[in-house]
Amino acid sequence: MAGKxxxxxxxxxxxxxxxxxxxxxxxxxxxxxxxxAVFAMLVRLFMSAAGMKTH
Structure with missing residues (x-):
């Protein structure tokens, strides 16, 4: 019995x-x-590598 x-x-x-x-x-x-936080930093890294600005 799973309940017990x-x-x-x-x-x-x-x-x-x-x-x-x-x-x-x-x-x-x-x-x-x-x-x-690690995921957010990776997204920012990929965005800046693609030429997008973060400001």
């Missing part, structure tokens, strides 16, 4: 300390913001 497995997973996650859960949230958020 999911409930057990949720209960296991809730046993972890709050600081650890918030820490993972911050790590994931930081990684997503960093990857977006």
């Amino acid at each position: 497995d999911y409930l057990n997973d949720v209960q296991e996650c809730e046993k972890k300390p709050l600081w650890q859960r918030i820490g993972w949230l911050l790590v994931i958020w930081t990684a997503s913001v960093a990857s977006l």
Whole structure:
């Protein structure tokens, strides 16, 4: 039964300390913001290589 497995997973996650859960949230958020920044820099690089101005 998938419902029981999911409930057990949720209960296991809730046993972890709050600081650890918030820490993972911050790590994931930081990684997503960093990857977006890298993507934006690559787009700007390709745009300037194509002769477009960024100002």
